[in-house]
Amino acid sequence: MAAPAEETADFTGDAALRLAKLKGRLFEVGLVAATLIGILSLLILFVQISIDAIGPFAASPQWYLIYLGTLLAPTAAYTLYIREQPAARDANGRAFAAAVGGLVLALTAFVVIDALSPYDVLIYALFAAVPPIAVWTAGRRVERSTYIGPAIPVSIVVGLVVAAVTYGVIRPMVGILATWIAYVIVISVPVSAILGVLVARRFSRRRGLLGGTVVLSGALFIAIGGIFTNTPPSFWIVLYSLTGVPVAYVVLDQLTVRREGRIGIAGPFVVLGGILAGASLEREFAIQGLEGYLTPTLLLNSWDGLTASNAGVYPQIVGSIIIVGFMGLMAFPVGTGAAIYLEEYAPSSGLGGWLTTILEVNISNLAGVPSVVYGLLGLALFRNALGFGPGLVVSAAATLGLLILPIVVVSAQEAIRSVPGSLRQASYGMGASRWQTLREVVIPEAIPGILTGTILALGRAIGETAPLVIIAVATTTYSAPTGLLDGATALPLQIFASASNAKPEFRTGVVAATAVVLLALMLTMNAIAIVMRNRYESEH
Numbered sequence: 128m129a130a131p132a133e134e135t136a137d138f139t140g141d142a143a144l145r146l147a148k149l150k151g152r153l154f155e156v157g158l159v160a161a162t163l164i165g166i167l168s169l170l171i172l173f174v175q176i177s178i179d180a181i182g183p184f185a186a187s188p189q190w191y192l193i194y195l196g197t198l199l200a201p202t203a204a205y206t207l208y209i210r211e212q213p214a215a216r217d218a219n220g221r222a223f224a225a226a227v228g229g230l231v232l233a234l235t236a237f238v239v240i241d242a243l244s245p246y247d248v249l250i251y252a253l254f255a256a257v258p259p260i261a262v263w264t265a266g267r268r269v270e271r272s273t274y275i276g277p278a279i280p281v282s283i284v285v286g287l288v289v290a291a292v293t294y295g296v297i298r299p300m301v302g303i304l305a306t307w308i309a310y311v312i313v314i315s316v317p318v319s320a321i322l323g324v325l326v327a328r329r330f331s332r333r334r335g336l337l338g339g340t341v342v343l344s345g346a347l348f349i350a351i352g353g354i355f356t357n358t359p360p361s362f363w364i365v366l367y368s369l370t371g372v373p374v375a376y377v378v379l380d381q382l383t384v385r386r387e388g389r390i391g392i393a394g395p396f397v398v399l400g401g402i403l404a405g406a407s408l409e410r411e412f413a414i415q416g417l418e419g420y421l422t423p424t425l426l427l428n429s430w431d432g433l434t435a436s437n438a439g440v441y442p443q444i445v446g447s448i449i450i451v452g453f454m455g456l457m458a459f460p461v462g463t464g465a466a467i468y469l470e471e472y473a474p475s476s477g478l479g480g481w482l483t484t485i486l487e488v489n490i491s492n493l494a495g496v497p498s499v500v501y502g503l504l505g506l507a508l509f510r511n512a513l514g515f516g517p518g519l520v521v522s523a524a525a526t527l528g529l530l531i532l533p534i535v536v537v538s539a540q541e542a543i544r545s546v547p548g549s550l551r552q553a554s555y556g557m558g559a560s561r562w563q564t565l566r567e568v569v570i571p572e573a574i575p576g577i578l579t580g581t582i583l584a585l586g587r588a589i590g591e592t593a594p595l596v597i598i599a600v601a602t603t604t605y606s607a608p609t610g611l612l613d614g615a616t617a618l619p620l621q622i623f624a625s626a627s628n629a630k631p632e633f634r635t636g637v638v639a640a641t642a643v644v645l646l647a648l649m650l651t652m653n654a655i656a657i658v659m660r661n662r663y664e665s666e667h
Contacts, residue, residue, distance in 0.1 A: 161325065169581035177641035182419035189414045198401030205397050214388025218381050221549035224658060225377040229370035235448060237365040238312065242607040245309035245361070246301045252313050254290035256281035256405055273471055280460070288309045307350045310361045316347035318368045322376060329384075419630075420640035429605045435632040438625075440641055440649070445607035446520070446615035447648065451589050453524035454531070459581050462535030464489050465490075468578075469536075471565060487540075494533035501530040502597025510598060517599035521611040526594050538580020542573040558599065575659075582656030586649045593618045619646045 178184075209215035211615025240248050259279045266278075290297075301309075320341040346364050353360025374395075381392045409416055420435065450533050473483040505526030509515045513561025515522050554564040601616050602624035608615035618641060625638045 130565035153526040158429065160423065176642055180419050180421045180643045182192070182417050182636075185415070185603070187415040189412075190409060191406050194401075194405045195479025197405040198398070201397055201401055205394065209388075209391055209394075209493050212388055212391070214385075215391035216388075218385065218388045218391025219394040220391075221377050221381070222392040222395050226370070226399075228658070229364075229373045230657075233366045233369035236369060237362055238445055238607075239448055240310070240313065241361075241450065242449065243610055245306055245313065246298065246304070246524055247610065249309040249313050250294065250297055250301055251287060251290050254286040255283050256286075258286040270494045275478055279425060294431045307353070307364055310364045311343075311346050311350065314365050315343055315368045318372055319343040319346075322372060323458050325376075337473055338594065342368070351417050356411065369470045376567045377454050396417065398600075406562050410487065410624075417472075420636040422640075425640050426644070432603070433635075435557060435630060435637050438633070440618060440621055440644065441642075442604045442607045442643065443616055443618045445650075446604065447589060447617040447645075448489075449608055450524045450617055451585055451652075454528045454582070454588060455585055457525060457528035458532045458535050458584070462532050462581070463539050463577060465536050465564065466539030466543055467570075470540055470570070471561070490533050490536050494496075494537055497593075498530055498591050499593040501526060502594035504529060504654060505594060505598045507564045516614075518616070519612055520608050520615045522598050523595055523600050523615065524611075526598055527588040527591060530591065530594060531588050534584040534587070535581050538584070539573070539577045546572045547577065577658055578659050586652055589617075589649060589652070590619050592623055618648070 135141070184277050209219055259282045262278050319339040321340050323335040323339030325335075326338040343488075346368060349363050349367055350360045351365065377390050381389055408414070419586045424437060425439055426444070427441050428437065430439060431437040431535075469483060469487060474480045475483070478495060505522060509522040509525065510517070533577055550568050550572065551564055552569045559567065600620060601614060602617045602620045604614060622638055622645070625633050627642065628634055628637075
């Protein structure tokens, strides 16, 4: 009588196991289907936007054949050649990072500094850089340096306050300098110092000093050449310092030190050469090309609400970059500092622990508050309480900074919490203080997660419109902002305004082209986050 019962039990167990496997397979298929649907939907959206922005159907077949022969075919052949060579792929990645990243950084830096006035940037940069350097230098000469780390950010804040107080006295004296001198001090001097440190660590102090001197001499040579040819040298100094120097460093390093896979550094030159060759042939034979709205006019001109082909969003691009930049400067230090306190210093028991728990719960809840509520907060704080005018850069940046601050705090907390406690205990066991443990162990391990969370938060804020509308930021401006107390607008607001234009070419072509520019800014930010995260992960 026992055998049938055992068989029934085995059958029931096998059926339950098969049912569990079926549920797992169905769940897996559902996840794959949802992922494919999401990717396909985004792909269709991007294709539609690109068609409206670029106008690919207007180009002649000859145009496609030219770029197939000069750009696509050489790039594809080069990619296939280095695909099976890990060293060449690694060199190719570094070369593209130096070329593309340097170009983006150079253009962004020049646009922002030119909009804010290079003299103002010079004043605040000097007052923000000299005090922490002095504190750090003093800390290296004393045995007990426990308070040197916390004193560095305090010295930066003090320096900025002193610069703001003495601005009226210092600005006329700095204004007598040539503009290119300000760019050399703000851009070329730090780049030469960084290169000198890198070369000194790798080779010797003598070579590091020589490398820094060569970089700075190159910037001065460009300035002298511009003076003699009556060409403003400021842009070329920035391009040389932030693009030419990194590319030259990567190329020389690959040719002299990392000789294996040297062919990989040719990648950017293959792409750039293909683009230039195709453009030359297109112009030489007068071949019909693309007829879209994503043109240099859109990127370099001011807004024209009457003719779509003349519409430009240069002031909006500058406004978005400046707003996001100052928003990050406000939210990142405060958010990271709050996360460090909550995770490393805040009490975990008693009345203090109870208050800490309430604070963490409220921060998590604030991360889910609708953005329009932060707009109302900005309206009450900056317009009504502080009396700021409508649409100022400082109001927009601070409002969006409040919007992303809870996200930065939560992401930084998670990153710090993920650092194993064994690393802290090992540091304490070797006699390190709490600050030294934070600086040398916890923060280096957590910085990839902190940067990733911050960049994702910035990516969310750069596309916000509701908070900016609430604090009366203009939807259209015709000049770039010149400071924190100047009016500005952002790309999302211009897209919103263009979508209601009476002319259909604005509602389709211009809106799509502006959306592509906004997506490019967001992708650039995400790419920077990925590069920085991968670098820190590889080092630690």
